[in-house]
Amino acid sequence: MNIMTQNTASYISNLKYQLLLAFLVIITFASSSQAQQLSANQIIDKANLAAYYAGDDGSAQARMIIVDENGNKQMRQFTILRQDEKDLGNQNILVFFSRPSNVKNTVFRVEKHIEQDDNRWLYLPALDLVKRISAGDKRTSFVGSHFFYEDVSGRNPNEDTFTLLAEDETSYTLKAVPKQPKSVEFSYYVINISKSNFLPIKSTYFDSKNQALRTMTVSKVKEIAGNATVMKSRITDLSNNSYTDMQFRNVKYNVGLPNNLFSERSMRTPPRAWLK
Amino acid sequence: MILPTSRITLPLLALSIFLINTIALNASFSATANEQKIPSEYEEVWDDDWAEEPAESPWQFTGFVEAAYGQFLQSNVTVNSAALNELRTRVNIDYNQQLFSAKAKVDYYYDQVLNKAIWYTRELNISASPLSFMDMKVGRQVLTWGTGDYLFLNDLFAKDWQSFFSGRADEYLKAPSDSIRTNWYFDNINLTLVWTPNFTPDNYITGERFSFYSPQSQRIVAPNEAFPVVKTDKAQWAARLNTRLQDVELSVYGYRGFWPTPTGNMVSHDEQLVNLPQGQSQAQNQNYGYFPKLNSWGVSALTPYLGGLFNIEYANYNSIENSNGSNQDIANGQHRFLVGYEHELAKNFTASMQYYLERTKNYQTLKANSPQPERLVDENRQLITLRLTYRAKQQTLSYSLFGFYSPSDKDAYLKPSIDFQYNDQWQFSTGANIFFGKHNYSFFGQHQDNTNAWLRVRYQYE
Numbered sequence: 164m165n166i167m168t169q170n171t172a173s174y175i176s177n178l179k180y181q182l183l184l185a186f187l188v189i190i191t192f193a194s195s196s197q198a199q200q201l202s203a204n205q206i207i208d209k210a211n212l213a214a215y216y217a218g219d220d221g222s223a224q225a226r227m228i229i230v231d232e233n234g235n236k237q238m239r240q241f242t243i244l245r246q247d248e249k250d251l252g253n254q255n256i257l258v259f260f261s262r263p264s265n266v267k268n269t270v271f272r273v274e275k276h277i278e279q280d281d282n283r284w285l286y287l288p289a290l291d292l293v294k295r296i297s298a299g300d301k302r303t304s305f306v307g308s309h310f311f312y313e314d315v316s317g318r319n320p321n322e323d324t325f326t327l328l329a330e331d332e333t334s335y336t337l338k339a340v341p342k343q344p345k346s347v348e349f350s351y352y353v354i355n356i357s358k359s360n361f362l363p364i365k366s367t368y369f370d371s372k373n374q375a376l377r378t379m380t381v382s383k384v385k386e387i388a389g390n391a392t393v394m395k396s397r398i399t400d401l402s403n404n405s406y407t408d409m410q411f412r413n414v415k416y417n418v419g420l421p422n423n424l425f426s427e428r429s430m431r432t433p434p435r436a437w438l439k
Numbered sequence: 440m441i442l443p444t445s446r447i448t449l450p451l452l453a454l455s456i457f458l459i460n461t462i463a464l465n466a467s468f469s470a471t472a473n474e475q476k477i478p479s480e481y482e483e484v485w486d487d488d489w490a491e492e493p494a495e496s497p498w499q500f501t502g503f504v505e506a507a508y509g510q511f512l513q514s515n516v517t518v519n520s521a522a523l524n525e526l527r528t529r530v531n532i533d534y535n536q537q538l539f540s541a542k543a544k545v546d547y548y549y550d551q552v553l554n555k556a557i558w559y560t561r562e563l564n565i566s567a568s569p570l571s572f573m574d575m576k577v578g579r580q581v582l583t584w585g586t587g588d589y590l591f592l593n594d595l596f597a598k599d600w601q602s603f604f605s606g607r608a609d610e611y612l613k614a615p616s617d618s619i620r621t622n623w624y625f626d627n628i629n630l631t632l633v634w635t636p637n638f639t640p641d642n643y644i645t646g647e648r649f650s651f652y653s654p655q656s657q658r659i660v661a662p663n664e665a666f667p668v669v670k671t672d673k674a675q676w677a678a679r680l681n682t683r684l685q686d687v688e689l690s691v692y693g694y695r696g697f698w699p700t701p702t703g704n705m706v707s708h709d710e711q712l713v714n715l716p717q718g719q720s721q722a723q724n725q726n727y728g729y730f731p732k733l734n735s736w737g738v739s740a741l742t743p744y745l746g747g748l749f750n751i752e753y754a755n756y757n758s759i760e761n762s763n764g765s766n767q768d769i770a771n772g773q774h775r776f777l778v779g780y781e782h783e784l785a786k787n788f789t790a791s792m793q794y795y796l797e798r799t800k801n802y803q804t805l806k807a808n809s810p811q812p813e814r815l816v817d818e819n820r821q822l823i824t825l826r827l828t829y830r831a832k833q834q835t836l837s838y839s840l841f842g843f844y845s846p847s848d849k850d851a852y853l854k855p856s857i858d859f860q861y862n863d864q865w866q867f868s869t870g871a872n873i874f875f876g877k878h879n880y881s882f883f884g885q886h887q888d889n890t891n892a893w894l895r896v897r898y899q900y901e
Contacts, residue, residue, distance in 0.1 A: 226489065231833060237863050263863035264501035264531070264901040280743060282686065289610035292583040295688065295741055297748045299783045307834040307860075348786075394488075405833070412489040428624050432566065432574045435535065 203325035206335050206356055212250055213361040215317035217390035218416030220246040222437060225411050226262075227308045232403035238263060239306050242438050246420050252277055255425035256316060259433055266306070270430040275316050286430035293427050302347055309398040309407035314379065322346075333358055349376055360384065360391030375401050388416045499533040501901045509606045509893030512871075516650045517661040522891045523605040524551035539567040552648055561615050574622045581613045582620065582633060584679055584692070585752060586739045588826060589841060590795050592754035592775040593692035593737040595677065595699055596633075599642040604649060604872055604886070606893030614642055633677040640670065640730055641699040644886075652885035654811065659879055659888060668701045669729040687742040692754070694735040701728030702770035703760070731760045731769045747782030764801025767808040772800040787830040795822040814880050817847040835860045839870075843883065850876035850884040866897040 201209070222244050229237040240262035246255045258271040268288035275281050280298035287294060301313040323339040330336070335356045341347050349368040357364050366379040383395040392414050399406040424434055509523030527548035534541040544562040549555075564578030585594040589612075602611035616639035623630040644651050646661035653660040675696025682689050704726050737754030754775040761769035776798070781791035799805060802818040809815055822845050829838045836859050843852040856870030871892040876884020 229833065235862055237835075237860075262901070264503075264899050265860075265863070265866070267499075267501060267531075267901075268533075280746065282743065289581070290583045290613055291581055295743075295748055297781055297783060297789075298743060298746060299789075300786050303786055304834050309833075410489045412491060426624075427629065428574065428622070431622065432568065435537075 201335075203327045203337055204320070206327070206337060206361070207320050207325050207339075208251060209361040210354075210356045210363050211317060211320060213391060214363055214393070215254075216247050216250050217392065218247075218388070220244075220418060220420045221414065221416045222418055222420070223411045223414040225409060227306075227310070227407050227409045229308050229407045230405060232405045237307065239266070239308065244420060244424065244437060246422070246425060254316070257425060257429060259438060260306075268433075270433065271306075272425070272430055273316060274425075277319060277321070281316075284427070284430065291431070293430055308409075309377075309400055309405065310409060314398065328353065334364065357384075357391075362391055362393060377401055385414075387414050390416055497534055497536050499531075499535075501531045501533075501899070502529040503897050503899045504528045505608075505895060505897040507607065507893065507895040509891045511889065511891050513888060513890060515661070515888040516659060517646065517648065518663065519552050519648075521552055522648055522889065523607065523893050525549060539565055541565045572624045574624075576620045579615045579617050580620065581610075581615050582618065582677075583613055584631070584690070586741050586750035586779065587752060587777050587795070588779065588791060588793060588824065589843075590777060590793060590822070590824065592752050592777055593679075593690075593694070593735065593739065595675075595694050595696065595733070595735065597639040597641050597699060600644055601642050601648050604644065604889060604891075606870055606872060606891065606895070608868075608895070608897075614639070628680060628682045631679045631681075635675045635677075635696075637672050638670070638675045638697050638730065640697070640701070643700045649886065649889045652880045654814070654880070657811075657880075659885065667725075667727045669705065669727045671697060671730060673697075687740055690739045692735075692737045692739070694733070696733060697730040698733045698758070698770060699730070701730055702758075703729045703731035704768040705729050731758060733757070734759055737775075744780070745782075747780055750777070750779045752777040758800075764804040765808055767805070767810070771802070771805050774798040774800065781826075787834070789826075789828045791826045793822075793824040795824070796820070797822075814878075816882070819847060820882075821845060821847045845882065848876070848881040848884065849878065850874070850881045852883040852886070864899050866895075866899070868895045868897075869893065 222242065224240070224242050226238065226240040229239070239260065241258050241260045244257040244259075248254065254273075254275040256273040256275060258273075260266045260269045260271075268286075270286035272284040272286070273281055274283075281301075283296045283298060285294045285296050286292070299312075301316075301318075302311045304310070305312050305315050322343070323341050326338050326340075328336045328338050335358065337354050337356065338351055339354060340351045341349075344350060350371040352366050352368040354363050354367075355365040356362070362381065362384060363379070364381045367375050368377040370376055377398065377400055379396060379398050381393050381396045383393070385392050385394045393411070394414075395408065395410045397406055397408050418437070420437060424437065505527045507523050507525050507527070508521065510521050511517070514520075525548050527546055529544065529546050532541075532543040532545075542562050542564055543560070546557075546559040546561060548557055548559065550557055560579055562579055562581065564576050564580045566574065566576045568574045582596040583594060584596075585592055587594070591598070597614035597616050599611050599614040616635050617637060618633050618635040618639075620631065620633045623632070645666070646663065650659050650661035652658070676694065677696070678693045680691045706726060734757045735754050737752065739750065739752035741748065741750040743749075752775075754773075756773040756775065758770050758772040760766070761771060764771045774796075776796040777793060779791060779793035781789065783789045797816075797820040799816065799818050799820070806812045806815060822843055824844075825840070825842045827838075827840045830836065831838070837857070839854075839856045839858070841854040845851065851874070853873040853875075854870065855873075856868060858866070858868045860866050869892070871890070873890050874883050874886040876887055878884045879887065
């Protein structure tokens, strides 16, 4: 850049040269103030912390309403227990389904890994069987909803290259390009992150023709124990406008879940004291 | 191979596949009708706040009503041309409180094939954690373990083969037993001990619903009265120790009890007689089927591998009443070995394969003592299975194919099915059980005339 600038400069008039110098000074000034600001990766790390790592552990009740393109509705209700090994690191997650009745008492367990594939198990109450399930494609539907597994547990930031597109008073706008384009159904996504709490407020996924495929929007945020918490969000499939709403209640942080809670035992015998 | 279905049309199967696909792919036709059936809370647009509920009641009631029909696709020697024809209602009752929880799952159904109404208690048990490191469940329950998919090595808990062959929901393959199960959780090792005071056999194939090969009469039969069987009321024990080394789940199994199907013939003694034809007294020197003693041990390992799941399992069956294999009236011991791999090939499309080997112990002795050595199963009975599952329409529509193929028995068994979850209440399923075989006496080959197609409609309530 510098070499280019100098080469260019040598061909232009003195006046223009001075103007350019002035411009460069402004740029330098601006970027030195930028240095105190956040890089794209720093913003993403903060967003991940806010969205997926609030507190050292947490519990919440969630429900989803799944609306297909014809207006048919399905519902899922479940309780999530989460424990972080460390911030932005591995996590343990248990999901206890309570509705509808055909999935009642089903339990989903994940050991979310940053450096390797996740471990996943499913407890099938009809057979009293804990079944290991393969790590699989993380961009497949979570229990039939428009949320992907990755939307629920967080997409690994190492999968994408981020650039800061814009910034205004309230939010950052970043573009994320997957490092392995073949591993995903989109070619890039644009994510809006709130400056006040670093929660991603809107994400839009685009195909290679810059056509929007899918959006995630947050419609309600609440401060709980000092953590800004998404209470309601929606994922819409723009190809047919089908969508899933997800809503939370009874959100708690730093409840002190014991380490050994995240085990086969809890799948067979739900730890009711922690599910209230 | 003889294709039993090639000489007949498959009108029922074709019709039901057409129906399910039509319903699934044109679900819009009744979107408005559907909305009338869903609970009111689905109707309204959700408020931003989801109100906290008052404390949940300790009692919970759920269940379903289901109609199921399945028909043989060729003539069969059975009384009925339907393998499945029933209207079933299920009630699940859960009661949870701090010290224990209780569960009941009861079916009441009218079975047109057997022409009677049946109460069927699938679960009736109490669970508690009497020690900080121990959980127990007492009462009627369904028990499962092992790594096989539709193949069982160390899992000697009761199965219901009649349900499996007739197209009932998968859960019915596992029959309940009245047991005490204790789970002991130590640092890195879990121990499960199951005591079933009164041995529970499989619900194996009899003539009441399906035909089968009779070695005595050397043909396919479906006797009106089930063949007489002596059932012991002695206890069976099963144990499993499992642990995890890095990402590998390791288990060791032990079993002390009886063969789950009547693999023995005997002259009746004073044991309890079951399935004795009505009005028939216990004749002297009459032969009865019975469940010979069986002890087994085994191991299994399961680990993620190359983005999929790899499993391996071994079981050693000791048929202790016939440990040298010379008694032709009692099944020989076996080595059972399984290796399998499951992988997601594409989004929503999963494939899994298994190779299974069943090696008969003391085979030469068995052969020498067999009245029909040419019809004996191979010393190394082998099976290859393939499962393909594809899920579409936001996972509400699922296409599945499970196939067994035995190169040693020269027979096969295909289980295609389509399942459509129309909404949280209505579920439509259809499928078939298709048997092929070169011989009419092999494991699956004897069931060629049992080839059937089925349809189920279920309404879930809560």
